[in-house]
Amino acid sequence: MEMNPHIQHATELIQQARHVVAMTGAGISTLSGIPDFRSPNSGLWNSADPLEVASIHAFRRNPQLFYNWIHPVSRLFLDARPNAAHQALVKLERSGKLKAVITQNIDDLHTKAGSQTVFELHGHLRELTCVRCYRVTPAALVLEKFVADGQVPHCAHCGGVLKPNVILFGEQLPMQEFVAAQVALEKADLLLVVGSSLEVSPASDLPLVALDNGARLIIINHQPTHLDSKADVVIRGDIATALTAITTAVLA
Numbered sequence: 001m002e003m004n005p006h007i008q009h010a011t012e013l014i015q016q017a018r019h020v021v022a023m024t025g026a027g028i029s030t031l032s033g034i035p036d037f038r039s040p041n042s043g044l045w046n047s048a049d050p051l052e053v054a055s056i057h058a059f060r061r062n063p064q065l066f067y068n069w070i071h072p073v074s075r076l077f078l079d080a081r082p083n084a085a086h087q088a089l090v091k092l093e094r095s096g097k098l099k100a101v102i103t104q105n106i107d108d109l110h111t112k113a114g115s116q117t118v119f120e121l122h123g124h125l126r127e128l129t130c131v132r133c134y135r136v137t138p139a140a141l142v143l144e145k146f147v148a149d150g151q152v153p154h155c156a157h158c159g160g161v162l163k164p165n166v167i168l169f170g171e172q173l174p175m176q177e178f179v180a181a182q183v184a185l186e187k188a189d190l191l192l193v194v195g196s197s198l199e200v201s202p203a204s205d206l207p208l209v210a211l212d213n214g215a216r217l218i219i220i221n222h223q224p225t226h227l228d229s230k231a232d233v234v235i236r237g238d239i240a241t242a243l244t245a246i247t248t249a250v251l252a
Helices: 005-016 056-061 063-079 084-094 109-113 143-149 175-187 207-212 239-251
Strands: 020-024 098-103 118-120 123-130 136-138 162-166 190-194 216-220 233-235
Touching: 005 190, 005 216, 005 233, 005 239, 020 084, 020 175, 056 063, 063 143, 084 098, 084 109, 084 239, 098 175, 118 175, 175 207, 190 207, 207 216, 216 239
Parallel strands: 020 098, 020 190, 098 118, 190 216, 216 233
Antiparallel strands: 123 136, 123 162
16 A cells, blocks of 8 residues: 555654654543643633633632633543554654653653653643642542542642642743753754644744754644644644554554
């Protein structure tokens, strides 16, 4: 069967590259049952103003609003498992082609799939931190109860509100992760953007680090991005199908 020319071009670019870095967004996890934030029909922002429910200022003022907003999808996050797109990136990493995954996702699916070098720009849901005493609590101890009752989780030590270790609007990105991502991109000769709208700053500016250093660019996403015109290959359609086809061809 003749290969799709976009898939073939992307395959050739990865085969020629020595240092591939992937940058992923919510679109890679939708096949695992996690809704994204901006799609017209399923985006989480369709029913809420992010500054009212998911900013650090709103959380400090009324954490119940945040937890009310996240509660309907909390079971989806707990039950989600890696899909074929996550597995494809693991195979590329094990082959030595892919050096790092930079993700805007908080779902931990890259690590669960087996990726070894993952930089989580927006934090994760593995732990929560008390806003009063700053003790860290493993998510497994509190999230099942939250899914059941929808109530704000509190610290077992001081009674303070527990905040998931995710980056809310108004918070700085974790500096160590951000710097590590920049270093990886400075070394990259090919950047693979998967399932990201590239709309959230400063993460959306990171691909420019790679491009300014001469890296080639492949974008696999359902919707257009502001960097499509700078990409060597732009692939629309099912992300897992495209990424699996590329990986299979690269490793053949």
